[in-house]
Amino acid sequence: MDQTSASFIDIRSVAKVYQSDTGEDVPALSSVSLKIKQGEFVSLLGPSGCGKTTLMMIVAGLSAASKGEVQIEGKKIVDPYTDIGIVFQNAELLEWRTALQNILLQMEIRKLDINTYIPIAKQLLSQVGLSGFEDRYPDELSGGMKQRVALCRALVHDPDILLMDEPFGALDAMTRDQMNIDLQRIWLEKRKTAILVTHSIDEAVFLSDRVVVMTGRPASVAEDIKIDLPRPRKLGIRDSSEFNAYTGHIREMFKDLGVFTND
Amino acid sequence: MQTEVKKKPPAKSSVRWLVPVLSILALLLLWEGVVRLLNIPIYMLPPPSKVAHVAVAESPLLFRHALSTIWAILLGFGLAVVIGIPIATLMIYSDAFNRAIYPILITAQVLPKVALAPLFIVWFGFGLIPKVLMTFLIAFFPIVVDTLAGLSAVRPESLMLLRSMGGSRWQSFWKVRLPTALPHIFSGLKIGMTFAVVGAIVAEFVASEAGLGYVLVEARASLNMVLVFAAIIWLIAIGFIFYFAVEYAERIFVKGRSTKRSQELGAGL
Ligand SMILES: Nc1ncnc2c1ncn2[C@@H]1O[C@H](COP(=O)(O)OP(=O)(O)O)[C@@H](O)[C@H]1O
Numbered sequence: 001m002d003q004t005s006a007s008f009i010d011i012r013s014v015a016k017v018y019q020s021d022t023g024e025d026v027p028a029l030s031s032v033s034l035k036i037k038q039g040e041f042v043s044l045l046g047p048s049g050c051g052k053t054t055l056m057m058i059v060a061g062l063s064a065a066s067k068g069e070v071q072i073e074g075k076k077i078v079d080p081y082t083d084i085g086i087v088f089q090n091a092e093l094l095e096w097r098t099a100l101q102n103i104l105l106q107m108e109i110r111k112l113d114i115n116t117y118i119p120i121a122k123q124l125l126s127q128v129g130l131s132g133f134e135d136r137y138p139d140e141l142s143g144g145m146k147q148r149v150a151l152c153r154a155l156v157h158d159p160d161i162l163l164m165d166e167p168f169g170a171l172d173a174m175t176r177d178q179m180n181i182d183l184q185r186i187w188l189e190k191r192k193t194a195i196l197v198t199h200s201i202d203e204a205v206f207l208s209d210r211v212v213v214m215t216g217r218p219a220s221v222a223e224d225i226k227i228d229l230p231r232p233r234k235l236g237i238r239d240s241s242e243f244n245a246y247t248g249h250i251r252e253m254f255k256d257l258g259v260f261t262n263d
Numbered sequence: 264m265q266t267e268v269k270k271k272p273p274a275k276s277s278v279r280w281l282v283p284v285l286s287i288l289a290l291l292l293l294w295e296g297v298v299r300l301l302n303i304p305i306y307m308l309p310p311p312s313k314v315a316h317v318a319v320a321e322s323p324l325l326f327r328h329a330l331s332t333i334w335a336i337l338l339g340f341g342l343a344v345v346i347g348i349p350i351a352t353l354m355i356y357s358d359a360f361n362r363a364i365y366p367i368l369i370t371a372q373v374l375p376k377v378a379l380a381p382l383f384i385v386w387f388g389f390g391l392i393p394k395v396l397m398t399f400l401i402a403f404f405p406i407v408v409d410t411l412a413g414l415s416a417v418r419p420e421s422l423m424l425l426r427s428m429g430g431s432r433w434q435s436f437w438k439v440r441l442p443t444a445l446p447h448i449f450s451g452l453k454i455g456m457t458f459a460v461v462g463a464i465v466a467e468f469v470a471s472e473a474g475l476g477y478v479l480v481e482a483r484a485s486l487n488m489v490l491v492f493a494a495i496i497w498l499i500a501i502g503f504i505f506y507f508a509v510e511y512a513e514r515i516f517v518k519g520r521s522t523k524r525s526q527e528l529g530a531g532l
């Protein structure tokens with residue numbers, strides 16, 4: 001393995017300070033360093049408001065770091081990085097477009113030939129169990145369905161990187177489990193470099209090659225845990241002792257970090 | 264075992280229409296009855312049967328004046344749209360422009376526009392121009408305000424998404440910001456349209472020698488109350504047609520989302 005593929009995304013001592021409305025400094029990230037290999041699935045796990053979204057936006061080039069830099073394939077990110085698919089917590093579908101049209105927005109904006117991508121978009125929809133829903137408007141879809149469409153939109157142009165910011169946070173537990181299964185299957189097929197921001201320890205361990213535990217605000221990396229569980233993982237793996245060793249360890253860490261108190 | 268829940272069938276459209284028609288009919292009957300029973304003189308309150316008769320019998324005269332009013336509404340409203348929407352757009356994109364135009368906008372809004380009518384006569388005489396100008400001024404503000412609200416309603420995440428696709432500013436506006444704003448813009452257009460009718464009539468009261476507003480003033484001066492009411496009937500018809508034209512356009516342009524919100528905002532006026 002050569003040097004560049006060893007660290008496809010290289011987050012180098014990235015810090016971020018926001019200005020509050022009253023002009024005070026709000027430190028959100030304090031020197032985060034993280035290397036992510038091509039095709040790796042990494043979860044960022046940390047308490048709410050610690051700066052996970054901020055870090056993700058900096059990686060995507062949508063927000064500038066106050067200190068440090070992000071390199072992708074050895075190149076410093078200054079503009080929005082476009083070989084990327086992003087899924088936000090709210091699906092962010094455009095309500096005047098059908099499911100299919102929402103996915104094809106990628107093509108319209110990137111000026112790609114739409115007709116070439118219609119079959120690809122339809123195939124993605126069927127992979128997430130939404131065949132037949134191509135012409136539905138977001139208003140007619142459930143929260144889980146919308147998030148699936150958003151996932152298809154993030155993948156249709158076959159990007160190098162998939163960023164997901166608490167994509168399943170608003171879903172009920174059962175839908176969430178199903179989404180985890182679907183996401184793992186699609187990821188195994190396409191092997192995108194994936195960064196998932198999540199609150200759920202189970203979700204992070206279930207899906208990831210590595211779980212990066214972050215401290216409270218201003219965030220830094222508390223621990224970088226390699227998850228050595230065979231794939232494809234089944235939901236039942238969550239009852240295994242190996243799985244629970246990971247989740248238990250992370251829970252202990254959060255207790256030490258003061259995220260859980262009086263436990 | 265009964266497992267299926269029976270859905271209540273939606274009311275038939277014939278029944279849905281019957282209720283408002285009946286209520287209007289009842290109101291007219293009440294009016295007719297009161298006028299006849301109390302022997303109210305015709306120069307005070309004419310019965311609806313007489314009004315209807317005159318509204319039809321005098322239709323050549325009323326039509327000629329209605330055209331004049333319609334032109335004023337169309338041109339004034341059209342100007343308000345063509346100028347108002349770009350101004351709101353510039354206000355969103357340029358902070359300097361926003362700060363420059365804001366005080367002027369507010370001043371123009373708090374100023375009672377009818378007070379300008381005498382000036383308009385001096386500057387433009389009694390033709391179409393003062394009517395169009397008054398209509399424009401009155402319809403302008405709600406259109407700008409609602410367009411502003413609509414263009415600001417875009418979610419930052421949607422814009423970030425577009426940037427991550429390499430989208431340009433123009434694409435963000437055209438593909439996201441403007442469509443997001445459309446329901447708001449249409450509620451502004453509906454309010455603007457009802458205001459435009461008011462603007463045209465007010466201008467005709469003060470500074471005109473044609474139009475239904477002029478007919479109203481003249482008929483009242485000669486105590487021809489039946490004609491006054493007939494002109495009002497025509498005005499109501501014009502208002503309805505324009506309002507529903509805007510609503511029809513809304514149905515075509517605003518897709519995939521319930522238009523309830525804008526209907527609620529616009530229909531009260
Ligand atoms: N645009 C902003 N301006 C000021 N403060 C911000 C801004 N965005 C986020 N913050 C603050 O930075 C911290 C981290 O936010 P965020 O990255 O959204 O956290 P997380 O995604 O982990 O919940 C929070 O305290 C938040 O209030």
Ligand SMILES: [Mg+2]
Pocket residue numbers: 049052053054165
């Ligand atoms: Mg967040």
